[in-house]
Amino acid sequence: MLNESIINLEQKNIFAKVTEKISEFRKKHPEADIVSLGIGDVSRPIPQTSIEAMHRAVDDLATMENFKGYGAYYGYDFLKEKILENDYRDFNFSKDEVYISNGAKTDTTSILELFDINSKICIADPMYPIYRDGARCLNRNIYVLEALEKNDFVLQIPKEKYDIIYICSPNNPIGIAYTYDDLKKWVDYALKNNSIILYDNVYESFITSNNVPHSIYEITGAKNVAIEFRSFSKKASFTGVRCSYYIIPNEIDNGINFAWKKRTINRFNGADYIAQRGAEATYTNEAKIEIKENIKYYMDNANSLRMCFKNLGFKVWGGIDSPFIWVKIKEGITSWEIFEKYLSDINVVIIPGVIFGINGDSYFRVSALGNNEVINKAIERLKKYYEKNN
Numbered sequence: 001m002l003n004e005s006i007i008n009l010e011q012k013n014i015f016a017k018v019t020e021k022i023s024e025f026r027k028k029h030p031e032a033d034i035v036s037l038g039i040g041d042v043s044r045p046i047p048q049t050s051i052e053a054m055h056r057a058v059d060d061l062a063t064m065e066n067f068k069g070y071g072a073y074y075g076y077d078f079l080k081e082k083i084l085e086n087d088y089r090d091f092n093f094s095k096d097e098v099y100i101s102n103g104a105k106t107d108t109t110s111i112l113e114l115f116d117i118n119s120k121i122c123i124a125d126p127m128y129p130i131y132r133d134g135a136r137c138l139n140r141n142i143y144v145l146e147a148l149e150k151n152d153f154v155l156q157i158p159k160e161k162y163d164i165i166y167i168c169s170p171n172n173p174i175g176i177a178y179t180y181d182d183l184k185k186w187v188d189y190a191l192k193n194n195s196i197i198l199y200d201n202v203y204e205s206f207i208t209s210n211n212v213p214h215s216i217y218e219i220t221g222a223k224n225v226a227i228e229f230r231s232f233s234k235k236a237s238f239t240g241v242r243c244s245y246y247i248i249p250n251e252i253d254n255g256i257n258f259a260w261k262k263r264t265i266n267r268f269n270g271a272d273y274i275a276q277r278g279a280e281a282t283y284t285n286e287a288k289i290e291i292k293e294n295i296k297y298y299m300d301n302a303n304s305l306r307m308c309f310k311n312l313g314f315k316v317w318g319g320i321d322s323p324f325i326w327v328k329i330k331e332g333i334t335s336w337e338i339f340e341k342y343l344s345d346i347n348v349v350i351i352p353g354v355i356f357g358i359n360g361d362s363y364f365r366v367s368a369l370g371n372n373e374v375i376n377k378a379i380e381r382l383k384k385y386y387e388k389n390n
């Protein structure tokens with residue numbers, strides 16, 4: 001007997017339909033020069049310092065003196081120390097509260113195993129669809145809270161009590177970030193209702209606004225209610241290497257880290273040693289410079305995309321604290337219809353907003369993580385298209 005919830009997931013994979021449609025189009029029009037604004041992957045390489053560290057880590061495995069095998073179920077101390085010194089210096093966490101893993105995609109769903117199976121889980125619509133589909137696979141009780149344009153897609157505090165709330169900030173797909181004020185309301189809600197906030201902060205390094213916290217723990221009381229997730233994927237181009245981390249504060253519950261370690265030792269044999277050495281090296285001064293340059297590269301793209309759509313008369317969100325830009329369709333058609341239109345008329349790929357939830361169907365997402373030349377090409381085509389069609 002298979003898990004019905006997996007069988008009933010709407011699609012094999014949320015982006016599979018986009019890929020399928022592009023290949024169908026390519027078959028019919030092999031000459032088309034398709035450019036993508038949809039890409040969620042990075043287009044800059046891993047910092048050289050991390051590459052060198054990973055080469056050394058491979059060499060470690062060649063002698064039993066330096067070999068690393070089983071054992072570091074929750075991550076190596078060398079990486080936890082760097083994370084605490086650099087990302088969480090002001091919050092007085094211990095290494096016991098830090099976990100290294102192989103991706104925030106996995107982590108943001110796996111963490112549900114820590115909580116009662118009957119917990120009421122609140123997710124946004126639109127949202128990063130993995131929260132919804134991951135929770136469904138585990139047969140959890142999901143409740144959808146609408147993120148609406150009139151609130152700039154920031155989730156508003158509900159009247160009902162939920163046990164677990166997913167907050168993604170800086171956000172994918174909307175590209176906005178929660179301010180200190182927005183987050184304080186949620187932390188206060190969680191404190192009052194004994195809820196847990198699962199705070200997906202994988203785009204932290206893209207934050208530029210002063211009124212956006214770099215960690216939820218900057219909000220008073222957050223240590224009692226929030227688990228924060230981060231990743232090296234977008235920051236340091238580890239999308240293929242795989243390394244992430246998260247914090248479970250002891251303040252949430254006296255036994256929380258004891259319980260989670262029991263679970264983890266039974267479910268996970270630890271993140272890759274080579275990846276962790278590469279991740280450790282992202283905290284060197286040299287790598288920090290390279291990362292800063294890469295982020296600037298993406299955010300310059302984001303600015304060009306924002307300005308392009310704005311100048312063409314679209315309403316846009318994001319692109320200031322996140323590499324994503326959320327665009328309102330001005331033609332009054334659905335997000336799949338605009339996808340088809342751009343693909344056939346100008347060979348430009350965007351991501352239909354409905355992929356992120358039904359409330360996303362009047363919007364589409366573009367990503368600034370792509371190659372600069374490709375993005376500029378798409379911008380030129382969009383400009384020409386609207387010059388003709390406006």
Ligand code: PLP
Nearest residue numbers: 103104105128172202231233244
């Ligand atoms: N969380 C969000 C909001 C994302 O957009 C992504 C990747 O696109 C992830 C998590 C997954 O990150 P990782 O590569 O660490 O699994």
